[in-house]
Amino acid sequence: ELEKRFPRVTLGYFPSPLQPLKRLSKELGIELWAKRDDVSSGLAYGGNKVRKLEWLAADALEQGCDTLVSIGNVQSNHTRQVAAVAAVLGLKCRLVQEEWTHWDDPNYHRVGNILLSRLMGAQTLLEGEGYSTEVKETWERALEQVRREGGKPYAIPAGASDHPLGGLGYANFADELAQQERERDLFFDTVVTATCTGSTQGGMVVGFKAQDRPRRLIGIDTAANAEMTRAAVTKIARATAEMIELAKPILDEDVVIDPRFAGPDYGLPDEETIAAIRLAAQSEAMLTDPVYEGKSLAGLIAMARSGEIAPGSRVLYVHLGGAPALDAYSKAFE
Numbered sequence: 001e002l003e004k005r006f007p008r009v010t011l012g013y014f015p016s017p018l019q020p021l022k023r024l025s026k027e028l029g030i031e032l033w034a035k036r037d038d039v040s041s042g043l044a045y046g047g048n049k050v051r052k053l054e055w056l057a058a059d060a061l062e063q064g065c066d067t068l069v070s071i072g073n074v075q076s077n078h079t080r081q082v083a084a085v086a087a088v089l090g091l092k093c094r095l096v097q098e099e100w101t102h103w104d105d106p107n108y109h110r111v112g113n114i115l116l117s118r119l120m121g122a123q124t125l126l127e128g129e130g131y132s133t134e135v136k137e138t139w140e141r142a143l144e145q146v147r148r149e150g151g152k153p154y155a156i157p158a159g160a161s162d163h164p165l166g167g168l169g170y171a172n173f174a175d176e177l178a179q180q181e182r183e184r185d186l187f188f189d190t191v192v193t194a195t196c197t198g199s200t201q202g203g204m205v206v207g208f209k210a211q212d213r214p215r216r217l218i219g220i221d222t223a224a225n226a227e228m229t230r231a232a233v234t235k236i237a238r239a240t241a242e243m244i245e246l247a248k249p250i251l252d253e254d255v256v257i258d259p260r261f262a263g264p265d266y267g268l269p270d271e272e273t274i275a276a277i278r279l280a281a282q283s284e285a286m287l288t289d290p291v292y293e294g295k296s297l298a299g300l301i302a303m304a305r306s307g308e309i310a311p312g313s314r315v316l317y318v319h320l321g322g323a324p325a326l327d328a329y330s331k332a333f334e
């Protein structure tokens with residue numbers, strides 16, 4: 001339905017697979033499924049940004065822009081997906097790669113996401129540090145530089161989040177999930193997702209709110225700043241709700257952010273994160289990363305084991321990608 005109102009280019013294979021995680025379910029005493037947005041695109045390992053960028057890319061093409069300009073951490077999955085989208089659309093790409101975290105490994109700046117972005121022809125500018133949802137001067141400078149060189153930049157903020165169209169992809173995800181539920185005659189009353197720059201969860205909040213049957217959506221904070229994350233998710237959810245003319249208001253309590261599994265800082269795993277990554281790999285061959293999905297999975301596992309997620313519940317784990325960063329974190333698994 002959103003597709004009829006907002007232009008979208010196809011970049012992924014949707015609907016993304018809905019997969020029962022049988023061995024993990026048995027281990028945790030719940031009925032656990034994954035929605036595999038990590039394998040929903042042929043574009044350089046894909047991930048959640050492909051779903052969002054389908055809407056921003058349509059806007060960029062409509063405006064006649066020739067260069068996608070974005071920003072993220074050195075091992076950002078987002079910037080790698082922007083590079084991929086630029087490559088397939090025949091656009092140029094400039095990426096500001098900041099130091100959001102200090103991970104002490106000489107390969108961190110060479111392998112994984114940043115290697116792939118360079119391979120796809122993006123120009124990577126290693127400058128700036130610290131994660132925040134503020135608009136960054138480094139990003140403004142990169143945009144200005146493209147203009148000075150005679151190009152027409154399209155500005156994509158960190159995580160494709162703080163952008164008028166940023167929430168559309170995951171609002172639409174909610175419709176896609178509802179369709180899959182109807183086809184299989186089941187319903188997920190609990191949905192667990194990683195959350196950071198906010199438009200994944202923000203979009204879902206809106207999409208689920210539009211549905212009749214309520215569900216529990218739990219965002220596991222990965223920014224190690226749950227209040228900043230909450231503000232970002234809430235802002236994006238409200239702006240998206242207004243844009244699509246949702247009849248119901250977004251309430252503060254619609255945004256649930258769990259701060260307990262973020263580890264010591266953004267991009268730094270703790271023992272629980274690593275244990276969750278090993279468990280998913282060894283029981284389901286499902287690869288998760290130390291920055292995002294390992295943390296959301298650690299949260300889900302802890303809540304199932306403590307009974308916060310009741311035994312027997314039917315739970316959806318939304319897998320948003322991120323495994324291309326694993327090589328940069330080999331030290332965490334020694």
Ligand code: PLP
Pocket residue numbers: 047048077078159161194195196197198199200201292293320321322323
């Ligand atoms: N999971 C992965 C693999 C990501 O790359 C990101 C990006 O930040 C997230 C989760 C969090 O999504 P969002 O930034 O939309 O909150």
